[in-house]
Amino acid sequence: MSKPLFSVCLLSLTLASCSMVLNHLPGVYTLEIQQGNIVEQDMIDQLKPHMSKRQVLYIMGSPMLKNVFHQSRWDYIYADKVSGQDEVKKRVTLVFNGDELAGMQGDLKPGGGVPTIKAPKEQTVNVPKRDLDKTLWEKITSLFGFMRSGGTDKDPENLKPKPSEAPY
Secondary structure, eight states, X not given: OHHHHXXXXXXXXXXXXXXXXXXXXXXXXXXXXXXXXXXXXXHHHHOOTTOBHHHHHHHHOSOXXXXXXXXXXXXXXXXXXXXXXXXXXXXXXXEEETTEEEEEEESOOTTOSOOOOOOOSOOOOOOOOOOOSSOHXXXXXXXXXXXXXXXXXXXXXXXXXXXXXXXX
């Protein structure tokens, strides 16, 4: 009786110790988990000293943490877990002096981003007009024999209705 109980306990401990290995099995789908405020370098670059709390709130959004004992400190924390990759964490702390931004600490620094070339948002493309012999509808109906031989020409004589023959 004690041998099966011992085996079950040993098996459960073995499986519990392998839980980190089981997280990275190939072919197993795991959800992408984003938590906190999305913090990007361009948002940090927009922050300037002596900005009001309202302006910072507009750029960064609501802080993740507002300490009751330190009202002049706002914490923005962002964590992104993509399947098969390590978790990416970004943390930014903004310190205010009264109503003005006094300092910044964390993983992202103003002006520290790599300059990127941004593509223009709108672009006009001129597409040359195609000269088609038959439209798509004419091609489809000609497959079923609904069109007369030769199709519809652009000649006005072919567009006029033909007189019907007299009955016998």
